[in-house]
Amino acid sequence: MNRPFFSRITRHASRLALAAILLGAPCAATAAEALKVTPELERAVVRGLEYLARTQKPDGSWPDMYGQVSGVVGLAMLAFLAHGEQPDEGKYGHVIRRAVDYIIKNQQANGLLSNEGGSPMYSHGFATLALGEVYGMIDDPRVGPALKKATGLIVSSQNAMGGWRYSVGCPDSDTTVSGAQMMGLRAAANAGIEVPITTIQRGVAFYKKCFCPGGGFGYMGADSPSPARAGIGLLILSLSGAYRAPEAKATADFLLAGGGMGFGGYFMYMCYYCSQAMFQAGGKYWRHWNESMTPAIITMQATNGSWPDQGSGGIVCSTAMALLSLEVNYNLLPIYQR
Numbered sequence: 001m002n003r004p005f006f007s008r009i010t011r012h013a014s015r016l017a018l019a020a021i022l023l024g025a026p027c028a029a030t031a032a033e034a035l036k037v038t039p040e041l042e043r044a045v046v047r048g049l050e051y052l053a054r055t056q057k058p059d060g061s062w063p064d065m066y067g068q069v070s071g072v073v074g075l076a077m078l079a080f081l082a083h084g085e086q087p088d089e090g091k092y093g094h095v096i097r098r099a100v101d102y103i104i105k106n107q108q109a110n111g112l113l114s115n116e117g118g119s120p121m122y123s124h125g126f127a128t129l130a131l132g133e134v135y136g137m138i139d140d141p142r143v144g145p146a147l148k149k150a151t152g153l154i155v156s157s158q159n160a161m162g163g164w165r166y167s168v169g170c171p172d173s174d175t176t177v178s179g180a181q182m183m184g185l186r187a188a189a190n191a192g193i194e195v196p197i198t199t200i201q202r203g204v205a206f207y208k209k210c211f212c213p214g215g216g217f218g219y220m221g222a223d224s225p226s227p228a229r230a231g232i233g234l235l236i237l238s239l240s241g242a243y244r245a246p247e248a249k250a251t252a253d254f255l256l257a258g259g260g261m262g263f264g265g266y267f268m269y270m271c272y273y274c275s276q277a278m279f280q281a282g283g284k285y286w287r288h289w290n291e292s293m294t295p296a297i298i299t300m301q302a303t304n305g306s307w308p309d310q311g312s313g314g315i316v317c318s319t320a321m322a323l324l325s326l327e328v329n330y331n332l333l334p335i336y337q338r
Contacts (some may be wrong), residue, residue: 060102074130113331125180215254
């Protein structure tokens with residue numbers, strides 16, 4: 001059963017899950033949901049992490065079209081955490097440390113975790129998620145205050161529609177940018193940062209207003225559902241305590257039936273959200289996704305370990321999202337817990 005939005009996930013529980021995966025022992029978080037860390041999946045993940053570690057710049061960013069965006073740096077860092085890597089420890093500890101340094105260094109005075117002008121709230125949401133997930137794993141007194149400021153900005157910038165858009169202060173909302181903020185809030189709440197319940201309730205209400213009859217969610221209203229937005233909406237409802245809502249069930253069925261699934265643009269972005277959403281839905285939904293889409297993601301990996309950009313924000317972003325999609329099977333990140 002999904003836990004309430006404000007439940008705390010401990011590192012101890014994550015370590016137990018990792019032990020169960022490595023030793024083949026039964027575990028409620030793994031056996032019941034058909035998590036499968038196959039040799040093929042492990043090889044693909046290690047190759048992807050090697051690519052990210054090899055190409056990271058000394059300042060913590062990546063030499064990619066969007067590799068200097070704080071949100072992309074955060075997603076890349078999350079790919080290491082989702083494999084069980086620890087800051088300042090082991091082969092990849094320095095990669096995580098550099099990413100944390102970069103994100104915090106580029107935080108603005110108002111708490112914004114963005115150093116680019118195009119769509120700063122996208123970056124902010126993903127970077128907040130990253131800080132929320134690394135908090136408690138890293139010995140760094142800067143992380144808590146930075147996360148608190150970032151969370152406060154999300155709360156204060158929620159608009160009258162109940163969502164968020166590209167920039168702080170936008171009066172309108174869309175389900176994609178709002179998804180990044182809601183995920184950031186979930187991670188912050190897991191880390192112990194206070195998040196007003198009214199903020200979550202208003203966010204859920206916005207998604208329900210964008211629900212499309214038959215399943216899925218529109219962009220700014222109840223029209224033109226897409227697989228990516230279906231995954232976003234289903235995940236947000238699931239992690240916000242509305243996993244039994246009829247909108248969640250209809251959307252899970254929408255994705256199970258195909259839901260416009262294809263290999264076009266934004267494919268890894270779609271996979272990133274849908275893999276988490278279908279895991280949260282559990283049962284036949286997760287089994288179908290994991291048995292069909294996980295092998296498809298693996299086959300798309302390039303020989304250098306990366307995944308090609310398909311409108312997902314550059315090769316580094318696409319690689320990070322592909323890895324995070326596959327790494328649901330490890331069930332280690334607090335944000336993946338049910």
